[in-house]
Structure formats: structure tokens, C-alpha cells
Amino acid sequence: MAETTSHLPDGAAAAPGLRSATGALIILLLAFAPQIVELLMSLAGLVIPLSGRNPLQVLSGHGSALIFALPSLVEQYAAGSKASLSSDVLLTLIYTYPLLAVALFTLLVRPRAPQDYYGGVVLMAIALFALWASSDLQGMHGFSFGAGTAPRMFGLLLLALGAAIATIGVVTDGAQLATYHWRGPLFVALAVLAFALSIRPLGLIVSGLASFLIAALGTHETRWGETLIVGICLTVGCALLFPYVLGLPMPLFPHFLVP
Incomplete structure (x- = not known):
């Protein structure tokens, strides 16, 4: 990217x-x-x-x-x-x-490395929003993963990472703010939105692969042959991990194909 x-x-x-x-x-x-x-x-x-x-x-x-x-x-x-x-x-x-x-x-x-500091703050904001958005989902019950377990776990990890980056921006000298290119964040955000809107009607396999390909549009360096292979491998891995290993109730196929 x-x-x-x-x-x-x-x-x-x-x-x-x-x-x-x-x-x-x-x-x-x-x-x-x-x-x-x-x-x-x-x-x-x-x-x-x-x-x-x-x-x-x-x-x-x-x-x-x-x-x-x-x-x-x-x-x-x-x-x-x-x-x-x-x-x-x-x-x-x-x-x-x-x-x-x-x-x-x-x-x-006043941060000594503004680029690191404000970047860390943005990561913290994303993590906090994810923690709030998953607050009404079911958590752990013994060794059983609930729907909210993974979002909270990754949210806490991202929050700790963002806080660490922001702390580095306060205590150490670093780069000033730089100009911002919108293409990468835009297509990544569109990929997340597409996944959220399509996961129920289209299932994990279709929505996961489509979201990965949308995110790949965020850079002109994308090699579509390699990207398609990686996307298929990641989609197959997610299709095995979430429904079968973690036991999360996620549809795999479009609802109109499932009897």
C-alpha cells in the first residue's frame, strides 16, 4: 500500500x-x-x-x-x-x-513529533469507536468466543498501540506534520463499509473478497494477479476461522443460494 x-x-x-x-x-x-x-x-x-x-x-x-x-x-x-x-x-x-x-x-x-502524536490519537479514536460499537455484542462465556470478543480484543490492542505512538510523539523529537493523500484511506474506508453492508445478504466469501479488492484500489502499485491470489487465500482462511474455529454465526454464501 x-x-x-x-x-x-x-x-x-x-x-x-x-x-x-x-x-x-x-x-x-x-x-x-x-x-x-x-x-x-x-x-x-x-x-x-x-x-x-x-x-x-x-x-x-x-x-x-x-x-x-x-x-x-x-x-x-x-x-x-x-x-x-x-x-x-x-x-x-x-x-x-x-x-x-x-x-x-x-x-x-506541545508534541515534539506532531506526525506521530496525531497519528496515534487517530488510532486511539478508531479503537475507542470500535469498543463502543461492539459494547452491545456478546462477550466471552468460558472458552466460547462471542460476537463481541474479537472486536474488543483488536480494539484494545489498537488502543494500546495508538497510545504508545502518541506517547513517542510527546517525548521524542520526530517529523512534523506532512501532506495527506486521500486515496488509500478512502478506499479502505469504502471496503469496510462495503463489507458491513454486504455481509448479511451476500455472505462472508463474496463480501470478504470484494472488500479486499476494493481496498486494493487504494494504491496504484497493486498487481491484480497477486492481489487476487492473496484475496482468495485470505477469504478461505476467514471462512474457516470465523464460522468453524471461533464458532461465530456468520453466513458464508449469499442467502438466495442457501436453501
């Missing part, structure tokens, strides 16, 4: 880079990105019929979650019960609050 960044010109590289206040503001916006996206979708629903909450429900739900998330968590632990928290509260606790803390830290401490 081709690199997604390139070095800035010498004059720009010598500049101090992204100021702490600007970086903190960007991380602040990232912390509220899911809420903003849902609000925009609810506004679009006023014009185009969409399932979901209206704008007032979105604002009230997330607003109350921001205020009462910690009290709700303390109350649950004090009661000794396992009453489930709402999705808005979980989003605030798992995703928004940690990134707000990172934004405050960014405002107070």
Missing part, C-alpha cells in the same frame, strides 16, 4: 507545525464526530424519510448523556446491578470523554 503522507516543502517543514490549540480543537471535533453525524442524519431525515431519531431527540439524548454519564455509571456500580446503560451514555463514557481528556492534554502539552 502506498504511503498516505509526503513531506512538506522545506519552508513548511521548518515551521512549528500544528499549534497545540488547533490540534486540541480538531481532537475536540473528533470527540463529538458521532454525535454530529447523527444530528446531520436526523436533519436530513426531515427532508428524506429515514429511520431514527429526530433532531430534538438527538440533541436531548446526547446532551443528557454528556451531563449524566458519570453519575449514571456511579449509580449503577453503587447499586451493584448490571442494568444496561443507554447507547448515548456508553458513547460518552467509552469514546467522547477519553478524547476530551486527550484534547485537554494536547492543549497543555
